[in-house]
Amino acid sequence: MTSVCIYFQVHQPFRLRRFWPDDRSGFFRYFDERCNREIFERVARKCYIPANRVLLDLLDRYKGEFRFSLSVTGTLLEQCELWGKDVLESFRQMAETGSVEYLDETFYHSLSSLFEDKTEFIEEIREHRESMSDLLGVKPEVFRNTELLYNNTIAKLVSDLGYKAILTEGADHILDGRSPNVLYKAKGSGLPVIVRNYKLSDDIGYRFSARWWEGYPLTAEKWASWASGINEDCINIFMDYETFGEHQWEETGIFSFLEKLPEEVLKTHLDFSTPRELVEKYSPVSEIDIGDFSTISWADMERDTSAWLGNDMQRRCFEEIKLLEPFVRKTEDPEILRIWKHLLTSDHYYYMCTKWLGDGDVHSYFSVHSTPFDAAVNFMAVLMDFKAQVFKKLSAIA
Structure with a gap:
């Protein structure tokens, strides 16, 4: 029997304000x-609350036959604690069903795995693991890195930390003609690698409407028929959780699709498994x-x-952040350490991307900046002021 492994990424960053120095202090x-509260509450209303309700109903209806996995970033968990306790409670209810596997990742959805020194990367993983235990009562056994960033070094470190598998993209140039519908192992560590079937994922996440x-x-029946051919x-x-109700609005029929998907899949030779279960099977x-x-x-x-990191603006901002770490x-x-860690969040650099073409609407989504150049200028203004605050603090304790 072929297993359908569904994974949703749940994330919102703390976006920067349009910076101008004033008398405010701290985070x-x-x-x-x-702005962050307004966006969180909008996405919670359109996506998190209705999607969680649908999924909880499905979990109750199918009694273990329908299974999936979630990864919730630390920044989203922080926003839930600030502005959405009901959202957090519904994620906790999912965990209690035993049919939802939660994954670990970097707490700040950051680019820290790209640092030469992996100290920050390890710290963020441990911070996320602690939050998942404290807030959701789970201890993840499988890892997904920010935006599925992956190489041999990352896999080795994740293996050394005791995880049973890692998720990444089923990129054509890496698979080189091989199938995304099997497990692989990482060179050097042997860590099981679960790769994304991007075509069937994007049929839902990007092309649905x-x-x-x-x-x-x-329709759910059509998608299940495609999948059953494998x-x-x-x-x-693998897809963003915001697919449901935010990227694909309710009016498109996306929630109806989600409600019918388990039934249509289970009519075929397919079943549902979580990442940890794939490694066992x-x-x-x-x-x-x-x-x-x-x-x-x-x-x-x-x-x-x-x-x-595709243009000079992004690379300069990233290098400046790295240099500030010691x-x-x-x-x-x-508080200074917390601010610095939040400046590592990948979204800030994503908003600076100039690869418009077909990806432009993706990079501008959820951005509060009018252009990538505006995003870069604002980030650098924040960074310069923050750097001054850091050295002011160091002078005071010298």
């Missing part, structure tokens, strides 16, 4: 409290070898790091 000197698409309109180990469907068929300079992700057509740590100030 909200740099991050826009009003596209009237130009030959597959439109997409007679391999697993079909790994199947063995890797071959090795994936991805060097540090060939890091892959699930972003854009290139499936690499160019969505965040000085931030030397302050031993929890």
Whole structure:
């Protein structure tokens, strides 16, 4: 029997305010409290609350036959604690069903795995693991990195931390003709690697409401028939949770699709499994070898790091943040360290992307900036002011 492995990424960043120095201090000197609350509450109303309700109903209806996995970033958990306790409670209810597997990742949805020194990366993983235990009562056993960023070094570190598997993108140039519907193992560590079937994932996540698409309109029955044509180990469907109600509005029929999907899938030879269950059921068929300079992700057509580090603005901002790390740590100030960690969130760099073309609407979604250049200028203004605050603190304790 072929297993359908569904994974949803749940994330919202703390966006920067349009910066101008004033008398504010602390975290909200740099991050826009009003804007972030408004966006969170809108997405909760359109996506998190109705999608969680649908999924909880399905979990109750199918009594263990319908299973899936979620990864909730630390930044989203923080926003739930601030503005959405009901959302947090519904995620906790999912955990209690025993049919939902929660995954670990970096707390800040950051680019820390791309640092040469992996200290920050490890810290963020441990912070996320602690939050998942404290807030949701779970101890994740499988890891997904920010935006599915992956290479051999990342896999080795994740393996050393005791995780049973890692998720990443089924990029064509990496698979080189091989199927995404089997397990692989990482070169060097042997860690099981679960790769995304991007076509069947994007049929839902991106093309669901596209009237130009030959597959439109997409029904649960049609999607299940496509999936049932695969007679391999697993079909790994990874997508943003905001697909439901936010990227694909309720009016498109996306919630109706979600409600009917388990029934249509279970009519076929397919079943549902979580990532941990895949590792228990199947063995890797071959090795994936991805060097540090060939890091892959699930972003854009290139499936690499160019969505965040593809232009000089992005690279300059990222390098400046990295260079500031030893000085931030030397302050031993929890608030300064927290601000610095939130400045590592990948979204800030994503908003600076100039690879418009077909990806432009993706990069501008949820951005509060009018252009990528505006995003870069604002980020650098924040960074320069924050740097001054860091060195002011160091001078005071010298």
